[in-house]
């Protein structure tokens with residue numbers, strides 16, 4: 001089934017048994033609490049909220065979108081049963097070159113079914129959730145696309161930056177320093193101009209997927225999404241001249257002025273803490289809102305990991321770290337996993353086939369220092385390749401049975417961090433963190449004498465499983 005928009009995606013997930021509809025929830029915190037319970041573990045269905053209290057029937061919110069490996073695989077147009085490690089491998093292959101197909105202009109699209117301009121603009125007409133109990137705003141943009149154009153070139157950047165509802169005609173936007181959207185915005189401001197912006201708040205989740213990635217400066221995410229889909233993303237022109245996904249659910253068009261701010265936040269963030277207080281942030285003055293009949297907001301709820309963000313980013317980061325280790329010329333890497341508990345950044349586990357003395361420590365230091373792995377990392381664990389790095393029990397078993405704390409733990413101080421890390425320092429302007437590398441491989445000098453793992457050999461196991469499966473279906477291969 002070809003997925004062109006969020007509705008096709010929902011239909012696909014419904015047919016795959018991956019979606020549940022919830023009627024009558026309140027978008028003021030209640031909806032967020034429900035979603036958070038669902039994202040406590042992987043493989044629960046995506047949630048489509050309808051008949052939201054106080055809003056017209058049909059005005060919907062989709063959440064818990066990418067918290068199952070089946071949905072992640074289907075979103076990437078891969079077979080539903082692709083395993084976690086196969087997803088890592090698939091992304092490694094894809095990210096080697098990022099094939100691109102430029103977007104295609106079309107004259108019209110479903111997003112034009114309703115157009116509100118000027119005095120008719122009303123951002124509060126949509127059921128934007130207050131996601132967490134102590135959030136300072138309702139947020140219409142969490143799984144959103146923020147579309148801007150570099151004033152010096154034709155480069156169109158798409159990023160995921162949170163968008164708050166201030167009132168009917170004003171939205172708030174938070175873009176961290178260094179993000180491409182911030183650099184573009186500041187270029188307009190330096191010229192004394194407002195920054196034109198388009199925000200899509202419902203679309204094929206593949207577009208969201210790409211927009212949240214650190215795609216290099218001057219590379220267009222719409223082109224990358226086209227490459228990934230295998231066909232051009234269809235776009236239409238709106239008030240600002242910026243491209244608008246033709247099948248988007250709701251699109252906000254406006255300008256970000258330089259000298260006007262409003263207090264925004266706090267907002268519960270991806271590490272599970274209210275990361276910033278309430279402080280002045282840029283605003284979007286809205287010129288127009290377009291939306292489809294019965295529009296759907298695509299939400300993405302940050303929360304205590306695991307959350308919607310950590311599941312799919314885990315395998316993307318794993319692929320990126322693996323690729324960088326390979327490019328650094330380090331042999332023997334068999335698997336990489338960026339664990340959800342660390343927001344898919346802080347906890348890396350690497351499986352290796354040990355090839356020389358010191359190999360395991362080299363891998364640990366390199367993984368926690370390469371570009372994809374360094375930012376906000378806290379713990380890097382290196383294990384032998386008989387350990388499944390995606391299986392917590394196996395990793396803990398390696399830590400308990402193959403690691404000597406006196407020899408195998410290295411602490412590294414004053415590393416690259418973020419103020420979102422509650423343990424970063426100094427407290428006034430947090431930038432550094434301390435981290436550790438744990439070598440949980442069998443000691444190199446005992447490789448041939450280390451006690452044998454007590455498990456039935458593959459041939460014996462195969463025979464026994466074959467013989468007993470009909471009466472003991474739980475017996476595993």
Ligand SMILES: Cc1cc2nc3c(=O)[nH]c(=O)nc-3n(C[C@H](O)[C@H](O)[C@H](O)COP(=O)(O)O)c2cc1C
Pocket residue numbers: 142143157158159160161162174175176177178179180181182211212213214215300309
């Ligand atoms: C769900 C989600 C929410 C995000 N929220 C923000 C945000 O509010 N502000 C921000 O600067 N980055 C946020 N990010 C991170 C950026 O989207 C990400 O770094 C992306 O690469 C930015 O695009 P850019 O590289 O074109 O700047 C978020 C990412 C995701 C997936």
